[in-house]
Amino acid sequence: MTASGTIRAGLPAVVRDQRPAAAGTLPRGSRPATRHLPTRLRPADLLRIADQGAADILDGRYDALLPSRWDRTTRSATRLERRDDLELWLVSWVDDGRSELHDHAGSLGALTVMSGSLREYHWTGDDLRVRVLGAGDQAAFPIGWVHDLMRDPQPAGTGPGPAPTLTVQAYSPPLTAQSYYEVTEHGTLRRTRTELKELPE
Template structure:
């Protein structure tokens, strides 16, 4: 067994990537026109390909048909970043940290909503427990984005939202999306 702080080979473990480093990675990856063009696009549903992320992070290339989105969700204890590589995405997010467990329904304050347009080449990084939804609001154009998370996603919590009421609907494990 390797000593604490070492990789299995006995080499020192690489430090965990920061959200800023993940953002740099997704921006550089989104600039790879050949990679972006290689993603198969489906007119009906999102498509995705897993990528090798930096320092043990999990990364994805995702295609978004017109009018599709993720629904409200978070990435649990993972930090992350994403960048639009083609088209434009919209991110709606909540400026509030949700309790990690012990609730099913929360009433949100009126001033916690943020909306951000992310055109081609624009991205953002985020910390743990970031609650958001990502949408391709175009009615005619596909969008493509690059995402990275560290540590690799332990789970995703999915929420429904009606006005100011947020309700936990489902907890997905990695085997549900890999």
């Protein structure tokens, strides 16, 4: 083996093979950019954690943390767990309790709807797309996801003060900041402010 062959043999495969990759493919031995996220957890992990959190609530594991009565006029959040790389919340959504169009800064997120239904307006890059998540539905939010969440309005005639929509929400790393946005008259997204956060939205 030549000297250059010896040197090349000691390099990682991604460095050894410098031939250009075909369009749309990754070089041999490389991984998608998700390995550079600020957490070891992935959206699929957070979906599983949120779902398990909902099951644990139903099993009574968090009874000591939950309110004896839900406030039907103000959105509220109860932290269920917090670790270095994860936090888990139970959020109560009420009418007129919009979260505003926002991101989660450097955190990934996921939620499970426990009861009621939630309406999400998600920025697609061109406009806002709406979807409704009902009890048992889940959604994940990668870094860069911009959305607004609100309790799905009740049908007319259901009476005042309906029970809140409840969601279990997991974030990794734990939320520390969120940026807020507005859609401009040109159909683009404009950041209006960034805030340090104690509670999820």
